Amino acid sequence: MAVRSLLSVDRCHKSHIMKYAFCGRSGLLLPKISLGLWHNFGSVDNFDTATAMILRAFEQGVTHFDLANNYGPEPGSAETNFGRILKENLLAHRDEMIISSKAGYDMWPGPYGTGSSRKNLMASCDQSLKRTGLEYFDIFYSHRYDGVTPVEETMQALIDIVHQGKALYAGISNYPADKQQECYNILREAHVPCLISQYNYSMLNRGPETTTIPVAAANGSGYICFSPLQQGLLTDRYLNGIPENSRAARSTGFLQLNQVTPERVEAARKLNEIAARRGQSLAQMALAWVLRDERVTSVLIGASSLQQLDNNLQTLENLEFTAEELHEIDVILQVPGIAFNK
């Protein structure tokens, strides 16, 4: 297993530097950097920029694109836009892509448009297929544990979605550590093993190191980290104030202004100095740091421009850390009050 999980495949037929790794115990290779469409691909965003980023990503070997029913804004519009971009540019390449979607957060009015019930998942998957124009998703996730629905009910919905051919693989996201094992057990017994587990993991949220990462690894599930740049806090974006068009400044951005605290900015500044010594941007170092753990299959980045995307992809040119660098980073991350707890 150790050799298998270390294996990366360099696809030399294109000009990219992408590396791929097997997703958990499965036979599916995922790119070490995947692109998420939570922000910057909705109806409020620039369609040409969104198109350019998807095409550049694919050209550079990013074969995995991550969606959810509610991505936008408006909710649903990221799926609609992705479907259009695919149809207009990449349809011939569908079999070269891994496209995921999810259901679980608020989507449509009334009691069935949210949560982890079978009703919500089945209806939502159908809606997402319609919006994207896809015949199937490669991965369909339960986006969250809603605190009420029995895990058996939600997992059975995922199993049935796979059996119906609407998705090739099942995944879970944001399940608390005490429910995570239950999900794996149910899916494994049904011979639809959990391909992948999606959680927030970054320098500013190290909780998963002792909770969900080891459980996923022990169960042969791949692990994909969302918001590895903690929505921009682990980049140079906020080192000199709050830029006008940044996620923290935009009314549609999920990062709140009060989360950009002086303590976090100070930590980012110190991390940036280490990154500079390594010849990297802070974003590149933050991504490489998450990927240093071999149990992490892929990092799921966001980007608002081609420049950011290109910068992030170049991370793969230097994934190595010295013990001294890791120690220096550890010390910076121990400052009280900077961590997010998810």
Ligand SMILES: NC(=O)c1ccc[n+]([C@@H]2O[C@H](COP(=O)([O-])OP(=O)(O)OC[C@H]3O[C@@H](n4cnc5c(N)ncnc54)[C@H](OP(=O)(O)O)[C@@H]3O)[C@@H](O)[C@H]2O)c1
């Ligand atoms: N399962 C879940 O519950 C869940 C939750 C959240 C996210 N996700 C997934 O994870 C994906 C990524 O999340 P995320 O967008 O929060 O990821 P992220 O990579 O932590 O943050 C992306 C933001 O960081 C800034 N940025 C990116 N690269 C940069 C660079 N090189 N230099 C300077 N700034 C840079 C940009 O901010 P500006 O916009 O300010 O330019 C960009 O929008 C989502 O699209 C989604 O697919 C899943």
